Amino acid sequence: MHALQDLPNLRTFKSVVPPRVWLILGDKRGDNAQVEVIADVLGWPCERKFVQMREPYVLGKPRVEPSLHHIDLARSDLLTPPWPDLVITIGRRPSMVALWVQDQSGGHTRIVLIGKPSGMMERFDLVIAGAEAQLPPQPNVMPIALPLMRISEARIAEAAPAWKSRFAALPRPLIGVLVGGPTGPFVFNPSVAGRLLELVATIARQGGTPYLSTSRRTPEAVIETLATQLPPGAHLFRWDPDAPDNPYLGLLGHADGFVVTGDSISMMVEIARLGKPLAIFDLPAGRFGTLDQIRRAATRRLFSPGSRVTHSKLRKRLANAIYRAGLLSYTRDFRAFHQMLIDRGLAVRAGEGFPPSTGQAPDDLPEVVARIKALVAPVRPTAQAGRFAAAGAP
Numbered sequence: 001m002h003a004l005q006d007l008p009n010l011r012t013f014k015s016v017v018p019p020r021v022w023l024i025l026g027d028k029r030g031d032n033a034q035v036e037v038i039a040d041v042l043g044w045p046c047e048r049k050f051v052q053m054r055e056p057y058v059l060g061k062p063r064v065e066p067s068l069h070h071i072d073l074a075r076s077d078l079l080t081p082p083w084p085d086l087v088i089t090i091g092r093r094p095s096m097v098a099l100w101v102q103d104q105s106g107g108h109t110r111i112v113l114i115g116k117p118s119g120m121m122e123r124f125d126l127v128i129a130g131a132e133a134q135l136p137p138q139p140n141v142m143p144i145a146l147p148l149m150r151i152s153e154a155r156i157a158e159a160a161p162a163w164k165s166r167f168a169a170l171p172r173p174l175i176g177v178l179v180g181g182p183t184g185p186f187v188f189n190p191s192v193a194g195r196l197l198e199l200v201a202t203i204a205r206q207g208g209t210p211y212l213s214t215s216r217r218t219p220e221a222v223i224e225t226l227a228t229q230l231p232p233g234a235h236l237f238r239w240d241p242d243a244p245d246n247p248y249l250g251l252l253g254h255a256d257g258f259v260v261t262g263d264s265i266s267m268m269v270e271i272a273r274l275g276k277p278l279a280i281f282d283l284p285a286g287r288f289g290t291l292d293q294i295r296r297a298a299t300r301r302l303f304s305p306g307s308r309v310t311h312s313k314l315r316k317r318l319a320n321a322i323y324r325a326g327l328l329s330y331t332r333d334f335r336a337f338h339q340m341l342i343d344r345g346l347a348v349r350a351g352e353g354f355p356p357s358t359g360q361a362p363d364d365l366p367e368v369v370a371r372i373k374a375l376v377a378p379v380r381p382t383a384q385a386g387r388f389a390a391a392g393a394p
Contacts, residue, residue, distance in 0.1 A: 018044035019085035019376040022101070025050050026094040027058070030266045034114050034148040035088050041369050047084070051076040051097050064092060064119030066099035085376050087111045092118035099123055110375045114148065116332060125375055128368055132265055132337035134299040137316045142371055144364035145340070151270045156253045163250025170209040171233065173256035173354065177203075177210050178248075179226075180264035181217025186283040186334070188218070192261075193225040196281070199259065199350060204233040211255070213237040213247055215264070252276070257354030262334055268341065273361045277354040278347040280338045299331050 023039055023046050025032045039046045052075040062070045068079070070093055079097070083105035087098045095113055099120065102109040110125040116133040117124060122140070129135050130147035167174055177200060182188045200210040212230075214223050216239055223238060230236055237247050251258070252270070257277035260267045271278045341347040345359030 021046045021086045022084040023048045024089040024094045031090045037148045049077045066103045090114040132332045134303045134331050145362040149266050150273045159249035160253040167254050173208040176251035176255040176258045177212040178260045178267050179214045180261045183263045185285040186263050193222045201231040204231050210234045214239045272346040275357045279350040281350040
């Protein structure tokens with residue numbers, strides 16, 4: 001048995017103890033996937049806390065505040081001490097839970113929010129915002145080029161054999177037409193369905209196979225119009241969360257090109273990261289669309305979201321002063337995001353064919369992880385080292 005004096009100097013003995021990390025996840029798989037992408041690279045153990053929304057708030061948008069009133073506690077994971085050092089989350093509803101946790105911790109918990117906040121932006125320690133988000137140049141805002149979502153190539157490869165035989169007899173090119181749904185500022189009205197049908201008919205006339213897939217946000221009226229007026233040779237999948245034959249992964253593996261409606265940032269990004277030909281289907285804005293677009297464009301020019309161009313000190317002060325005065329708030333500019341993809345050679349506009357992607361999708365993930373790690377100190381004395389020190393170790 002070694003004498004205590006023969007042991008290393010325990011006064012300096014430390015062990016790398018990672019911080020306690022919670023991932024607060026909601027009911028949107030695409031959102032959750034962005035959180036998981038960070039967790040995979042972060043390298044720290046993460047505890048997942050799934051929260052289920054109460055029925056009025058599955059689609060309803062509660063006012064952002066530190067609260068649990070909008071979640072179904074009986075169907076959600078327990079939120080009890082010890083409180084985490086760090087929470088990573090995404091979306092309006094899960095972010096409210098994160099703010100509540102931060103309050104329960106006495107302000108100890110740091111919060112990383114992915115995407116545009118829906119309120120209380122100053123409360124988050126780090127906001128990671130893709131180029132579609134127009135946020136003021138605050139110290140807690142980290143602009144990135146593309147949102148962090150990416151599809152697992154292993155999942156695509158796993159699904160590929162089953163879909164290869166199903167697609168084998170279809171005339172080429174096989175074009176995936178991915179249909180989203182209304183979101184500010186875009187609407188899905190009868191003219192959208194009509195234009196989609198015209199595009200689908202053109203693809204079919206040129207000898208290809210348009211394969212449409214709707215989403216959870218696609219209005220039923222649009223789905224019915226597509227289903228009843230689909231031209232010969234076209235195929236339609238009606239999205240259902242429990243459908244065993246969702247073609248999305250199969251299309252990612254086998255389609256020759258894609259059309260994606262302009263509201264669907266996540267699908268555009270996943271396709272761009274795979275280097276697949278991508279055409280963006282523009283959507284009409286609401287009844288005050290022109291004024292709304294002017295507001296969004298003005299916000300973008302002032303805040304310069306996602307830009308790698310350094311703000312001048314004067315411009316930063318002006319942007320922040322206008323933001324604090326409430327003259328402009330943070331928002332999203334989808335059309336600026338579309339143009340960024342086009343400028344980078346990652347997409348074209350629908351109707352311009354399906355040329356191969358000529359750009360490389362940027363990857364800001366390493367910088368994101370480094371910024372998150374800087375928020376919390378992962379090195380602490382172990383309890384064992386503390387006990388040895390208390391016993392009088394040299």
